[in-house]
Amino acid sequence: MRSLQTAEVEITPGMSWLHRVLGRLSESGRDLLPIIVVIAFFQLVVLRQPLPQLGQMLGGLALVVLGLTFFIRGLELGLFPIGEAMAHSLASKGSLFWLITFAFALGFGTTAAEPALIAIAEEAAQVAAGAGVIGTDSGAMDAYAFGLRLTVALAVGFSLVIGVWRILKGWPIHYLIAGGYVIVMVVTAVAPREIIGIAYDSGGVTTSTITVPLVTALGVGLASSIKGRNPIVDGFGLIAFASLTPIIFVMVYGMLV
């Protein structure tokens, strides 16, 4: 229960169960408030239209608040502990091979099935077909989209391997990221123009809502179980690699196909 202390509402053990639940719900409600304000303002003041289907909207918002509350609770109970526990046991097992394999499998496995990536890969296939890079028949486009997904998944798997390696070695992150930026710039100069926008976007879509907490817990758990590593300096940074390498890999894919 230690992470409760970081919540905005101070939760003391003496508080009743109902109070705690209400406290969590109201926190989620507060997270949602800005969106509601923005939508209401633009709809009523800028577009000057009534809010359509108000009842359905309110019902939906209640679900969002409830869902967010469950998710955060599940995060504290399930995702964070399992990520850190696995990092600890992998570190204490002392097998570099399995640690690296685990990092790769986690990155590759979670990314290959990522819905946002599937959507963006299909759009990218249309761009490529439109530019005459591949055939316009659906077979060629499917193959291209699948290849792209595989490329991004490989990139994320690879990035977690580098990220874990960096935690083990204790290298400062900025040299690696700066090096990555230089590679992005160089590859941008030679990559076909149509692929650039997609490549840059693919870095952002790879890390989903479930992957992020797990990968964060993995890094933090690893850094805290290795002597001489600081969880906040060394533990974070895995996601940064996972958002950078797909940019490079996708541009290279665009050059090869």
Place this chain on the structure above:
Amino acid sequence: MTGLGIALEVLLGTIRDVLPIATILLVFQFVILRRALPNPRGIAIGFAYVLLGLSLFLIGLEEALFPIGRLMASQLTHPEIVGVAASTDWRDFGWIYAFAFAMGFSTTIAEPALIAVAIKASELSAGSVRTWGLRIAVAIGVAVGLTLGVFRIIIGAPIHWFIICGYIVVTIQTMFAPRSIVPLAYDSGGVTTSTVTVPIVAALGLGLAETIPGRSPLIDGFGLIAFASLFPIMAVMAYAQITEYRNKNRAPETTRDMGEHASTGSKEGEEA
């Protein structure tokens, strides 16, 4: 489709997304590590909560926010609202900048992945990185990034010049930012764009690229997510620098916690 049908479909979709992750975790835990989990019941409940929570969250968004968000994005980018039909003058799009900024900020505040990272960061830094401070910094970063990304689509400039300039700014900031914030700042670029932000942002980019003559939705519609991932890095480092500066002024000796304190322990010593 009925409400229940949609709900079931979303739940199945979420389970399908979690399945590969759960498989990898289970195989490693029981086949390779051969170790019992510390609190299997709690973890199972946690996973069930995550599945249920994410499904409810997505169903609610699909019911309440995405339809109106998409509709507003397409209405705002409609030539009638823009005022001048077929305009390419970037000054004619005032409300679209405002919408991109406001939407970027508000959707980021509600982003579950960012909440997760903020909780972890605040826990590890013993409170010197505040959850709300981090979340607001990232949200401002996304807001500025989206506004600039929309501006780019309107003027039709190539994306890579903006991104490369952004990289240069990030690199310069890295030299001056407190060491312990750098990895967190780099991470926050990747966590910002997931469940809530992407669908509305995609609708905005697509609508704009369709409305403005000479833009192709397929080529110019992309790139907003890249902007939304780059600017939070700058915003978080700026936030850390401001916090450090204010702490330094307030109490010169005690509270330089954000930067030096956490990092002097290990190999960062010679840098700090």
